[in-house]
Amino acid sequence: MRFIGLDLAQSTSHKAVVIDEGGQVITPVLSVKTSAIGLEQPFQRAREGAPADEPLIVVMEPTGMAWFPIAVFCQRHGVLPGQQPASCRSAPLLSETCQE
Numbered sequence: 221m222r223f224i225g226l227d228l229a230q231s232t233s234h235k236a237v238v239i240d241e242g243g244q245v246i247t248p249v250l251s252v253k254t255s256a257i258g259l260e261q262p263f264q265r266a267r268e269g270a271p272a273d274e275p276l277i278v279v280m281e282p283t284g285m286a287w288f289p290i291a292v293f294c295q296r297h298g299v300l301p302g303q304q305p306a307s308c309r310s311a312p313l314l315s316e317t318c319q320e
Contacts, residue, residue, distance in 0.1 A: 221240070221241045221274065221275045221276075221277065222238055222239070222240050222241070222246065222266045222267075222270060222274055222275070222276050222277075223238070223239050223240075223241070223276070223277050223278075223279055224236055224237075224238050224262045224263070224266050224276060224277070224278045224279070224299075225237050225238075225239065225279050225280070226252070226262075226278060226279070226280040226290065227280075227281075228280055228281065228282075228283040228286040228287060228290070229283070229286065230283060230284055230286055233251040233252055233253050233258075234251075234252040234253075234254065234286070234290075235249050235250065235251060235252065236249070236250045236252045236261075236262040237249050237250065238250075238262060238265055238266040246265070246266070246268075247262070247265045247266075250262050250265065254286070254289050254290070256293070259289075259290065259293045263276065263297060263299070276299045277299070278290070278294050278299055
């Protein structure tokens, strides 16, 4: 299992790092923009050298609404959610993504 840790930003690029289940850091800190191309970068890096069926979990703290486009991206790419924030529980679009 691999984890993508995202530090969300409101007005600048987000920061991401990929680690494995043993805590080994796999990538340096990545600068990530809120776009399909920008969000794909940490996911591609997380999958490098991993089995095709290796689960990915994204961990982020919801910051304003900055989390929402990332959660939608994760849902569309089959990435497992970590814990669900209260704002996610009330978002019908993300009901599948937000299940524990």
